[in-house]
Amino acid sequence: MAHIKAGKTTRGNRDSISKRLGIKMYAGEKTLPGNILIRQRGTRYHAGLNTYYGNDFTIHAKIAGVVAYGKKYGKTTVSVVTV
Secondary structure (H helix, E strand, O other): OOOOOOOOOOOOOOOOOOOOOEEOOOOOOEEOOOOEEEEOOOOOOEEOOOEEEOOOOOEEEOOOEEEEEEEEOOEEEEEEEOO
C-alpha cells in the first residue's frame, strides 16, 4: 500500500512571530520627543535632523515637531522639523 495513513507533524513547520517593523509615523504627522518614527533592521532609512538611532536601528524623535522625509546623497532620511 502506497498510502500514508497517519503522519507526524514535520519538525520545521513553525512560523516565527512577526516583528512589526516599518514606518510608524508618516510625513506631516506631529511627534513628541522619544516617539518611534521607524522600526527597521539595518539602515534602510537614515536619521536626519532632530532624530537619533536606538540600539536596533530604530529611529526616534529628539524634539517635538512634524515628521519630514527627504533624500540626501541618494539615501532616504527622516527628520523632525519645528512648526
